[in-house]
Structure formats: C-alpha cells, structure tokens
C-alpha cells in the first residue's frame with residue numbers, strides 16, 4: 001500500500017497557538033479554568049485539556065461569577081464578552097488572530113455598509129463575527145438564502161454591501177455566492193475574501209491529492225467545518241473518500257494492499273491521530 005499524507009495536513013497555526021496557550025494557562029493558574037464551548041472541534045484535544053483541569057461549558061449562563069474563562073479559537077459573540085464583564089469573569093481571549101481581524105473589519109465598516117458573512121449559519125465563528133457587524137448584517141450559507149438577504153438589504157438604509165467570509169469556508173462556493181449577490185442584488189459590493197490562507201492551501205492540496213489516489217481519508221472531528229469542506233472537495237475527484245475521526249472508524253472501511261491512499265487532516269486534528277492511522281494501515285496492508 002502506498003500512503004501519501006498531505007503537506008498541509010493537521011493543526012493550523014491558529015489552532016496550535018490556542019491549544020498551547022490554553023495548556024499554559026491551565027498549568028500556570030491555581031484557580032479553576034473554564035472554557036466556553038469546544039476549544040477546537042476535536043474530542044481528543046478537548047479531553048486532553050480537560051484532564052489537565054479545564055472545565056468546558058456550553059453557555060455563559062452555566063459559568064459562575066468571578067472565575068477565569070478561555071474563549072475558543074473560533075471566538076464568541078459580543079454579547080458573551082459583555083456578559084462576562086458583568087459577571088466579573090476574567091477572560092483569556094484565545095480567538096485566532098485571523099478571526100479577530102474580521103471582527104475588527106466589520107466593526108469599522110458597519111456604519112457605511114450592509115455586512116454579509118458568507119459561511120455556515122450556525123457556526124460560532126460566523127455568529128461571533130455577525131455580533132460585531134450590527135443589525136444590518138446577514139450570514140449567507142446557500143443560494144436559497146439570497147432572497148431573504150435581498151429583502152433584508154432592501155429594507156435597510158444601506159446602499160452598499162461589504163462581503164467577508166468564514167475563515168474555513170469553501171473557496172469555490174464563496175466565489176459562486178459572491179457572484180450571485182452581484183447578479184441578483186446589487187453591483188455596489190466590496191468583496192473581502194477572508195478565507196484563511198491555511199484553509200485555502202489545504203483545500204487546494206486536497207483537490208490535487210484526491211486526483212492521484214484510489215482512496216482519500218479525511219481526518220477530523222465530525223462537527224469540524226473545515227474538515228467537512230475537505231470531504232466535499234475530495235469527493236469531486238475521488239468518490240472513495242472517507243471522513244473519519246480516528247483509527248477506530250477506519251477499521252470499518254475495506255482497503256486493499258494495492259491501494260494508493262491519500263490522507264488529509266483538518267485544522268484541529270492532532271498529529272498523533274494521523275500517526276495512529278498510518279501505523280494501522282502499514283501493519284494491516
């Protein structure tokens with residue numbers, strides 16, 4: 001069996017930075033450290049930090065007053081930061097710098113533009129960015145949402161649209177949706193494609209790799225947006241694409257010792273998970 005692992009596979013700098021800083025904070029602080037939501041979309045990473053003492057809670061209401069809280073890599077909504085201040089919570093904001101940069105952009109543009117965030121509607125990153133974009137804003141996920149966006153834009157006082165993207169959104173789908181806005185709503189748009197370069201490089205490499213192999217293994221959390229996008233990109237060229245969380249999922253998939261296998265891991269997948277997959281494949285086939 002030949003195995004090719006993508007060069008861009010695994011932790012991006014933002015995720016690596018957030019995990020490292022969280023571990024340092026937990027080691028350094030004597031008080032309990034809470035994390036609001038999943039620190040990154042990977043169970044293994046969460047469990048290892050929870051073993052060190054981190055306590056994950058899904059809502060700010062579940063976190064007591066006067067404690068210390070980590071804000072995850074995807075960021076949080078503005079209201080959450082406001083609520084934390086009210087509860088005298090000390091916040092360690094470990095939001096990736098690239099996500100913070102989008103929040104700053106939309107905050108600056110919101111008085112002059114209607115803000116459109118192209119991305120997943122229920123993702124913490126897009127909800128967080130929208131909370132800094134004011135009421136004249138919209139998260140656009142699919143073509144079916146264009147009519148609702150048009151109505152909302154027409155009913156606002158704004159004459160121009162400023163478009164940004166979720167950092168891990170599909171590159172080609174972004175272009176399609178941005179063009180639809182131009183064709184169906186207005187020409188007065190500024191397109192600021194804020195897809196992270198780490199995402200773009202990984203999607204491009206996945207596309208190339210999926211053309212050369214018999215089977216593609218995409219590794220990452222099932223609720224990880226960037227991992228799901230890799231599956232979509234890969235399936236275009238390689239119908240034998242499998243999205244797995246770890247080596248246990250692989251045991252259910254039939255392989256052949258003559259197969260050429262491509263492996264690409266999402267941005268929040270630890271290296272050890274990929275190493276375990278390679279060891280399993282090398283031993284079995």
Ligand code: SF4
Pocket residue numbers: 012013014015073096097098099167168196197198199267
């Ligand atoms: S994918 Fe990009 S934006 Fe998202 S955490 Fe990683 S470096 Fe930051």
